[in-house]
Amino acid sequence: MSTMPILTDEQLTPEAAAVFAEIRALRKTDFVNNFWRVLANDPPALKRTWESLRQVMGPGALDPLTKELLYVAVSMANSCEYCIRSHTAAARARGMTDAQYMEMVSVVAMAAETNRMVISLQVPVDAAFLPEQPGPFNQV
Structure with a gap:
């Protein structure tokens, strides 16, 4: 209520x-x-x-379906049933398929699991992932 x-x-x-x-x-x-x-x-x-x-x-750089998928993913991470349901309905209205939904659920679940592992293990961030360091992921 x-x-x-x-x-x-x-x-x-x-x-x-x-x-x-x-x-x-x-x-x-x-x-x-x-x-x-x-x-x-x-x-x-x-x-x-x-x-x-x-x-x-x-309207923006992301298409409407991607925005709804992101909204659902964050709502799942925050355990907001209302937002999960309302934005899942919106995503379906924008063309989300059952396969896309299930794949997104798997990604959210995997991210949650590995996030908890990294937090629990206190894994330091690799220098290659930091913007001030040259590395394979920071090429201009």
Whole structure:
């Protein structure tokens, strides 16, 4: 259960209602999910978060599917069920296949495992991986 109310459209402040209108227009749907509805309890935070998300997830050097895959991967690493589910749905809408999803899960799981091993063993970073050192991975 949410720690704050899930607001209905009728409960929104004018500022929050304006953000919901932008969400609906950009996404071409009447559906506004619970994340935004809970965040609407703090209209300035709602607006700030929406603007940041719209910028980060909008057009850029990475294609929309890659951005969604990254969002799902980080959400898995952070154990955020809501974000895993919502961004998996978004990734599927952008063309993610079951094979891509399963491969991403394997990469996330392997990274988590090896990250924990490196942290536990306190493995020092190789000089070749540092930007100030010449090496096979730092060629200009």
